[in-house]
Amino acid sequence: MNNFDNLIELGKLSAIITDGDQYKPEEIFKSVLDLLNVYFKADWCIIRKHDELNQNLEIIESSGLSSDELVELKSLTTSSLVYSHIVLQRKPLQVDNIYNEPLFNNEVYITQGILSFIATPIIVNDRVLGSIKIYSKKPKVWKKSEMIFLNIVASQLSMTMSNYDMMNGYKADYQAIVSAIIKLLEIKDKYTSGHSIRVSYYAVLIAKQLELSTSEIKRIEIAAILHDIGKVVVSDEILNKSSKLSEEEFNEIKKHSVIGAIVLRSGGFCEKIYKAVEQHHEWWNGKGYPYGISGDMISLNARIIAVADAYETMTSQRPYHKIKSHDEAIEELVRCSGTQFCPTIVKVFLSIKE
């Protein structure tokens, strides 16, 4: 490629990267790698993220590799010379022919036929956040212009890598908070251990069968995990009572859907999540609680969680009922379809092969 082509490619990359608001970091990485693959006529292109805590470079996006080849390639740890070059010395690295550089000649390259590569770190505020590496299955004398080009791409990607790093940090914190809340609920209500996770699993199966969008499926997953969160304010005696509840005690339990919704709303969760929690005990025929709304007035997410919740409860050991088999639980869902449950959701649940 000549300098003019370089500029065109850089222009395309800049357009993708600077449009970061419109694309997720993963989408930007993928597009950048596809362009690099064409530009370098490469066999493989890989972006790695630097895990500073565990000191390794793990693959987060790749282009040109089959899934088998991806399995072969492991994270680069401190024992790897490439890790030491890229992370510790913070320098780009080029190997024209691995057979002339025994230090960089490893088994995976030989098995996969890789003969040369170049790599460079992605540095943000003096921290190595990741790396880009281009591989060729031919020996190749990498040109200076190619290394410069790769370094420019790496510096352009620094903001995207920083966003990716931050989002993953948030995600891990967020998941930890949700897990802690569920643990708290399970300590209080000893009969519901694992219930929220299993309800969430069934709710996501239904949402996927309905071909809902990824973000909608994520909201259903969160609402299902947190659907009984309001039970933390119900007394332990009522929650763990193995005999029949009095009307007064049942009225106390019934408050959990509204309390859960209030807590999630004030915590900043979106309306589709807290409404699903609020309405997960509403019935299709209007005989549920807390408001007695019916049909399509009940949010789709709440109708999905209601079916998932009922199936999970029936097929789990509880003090107040005999455990049902899968077939018995399905029979009960069908029997209550159109009265307690939304008929469409029951039908979708029955159509899931799993």
Ligand SMILES: [Fe+2]
């Ligand atoms: Fe509930």
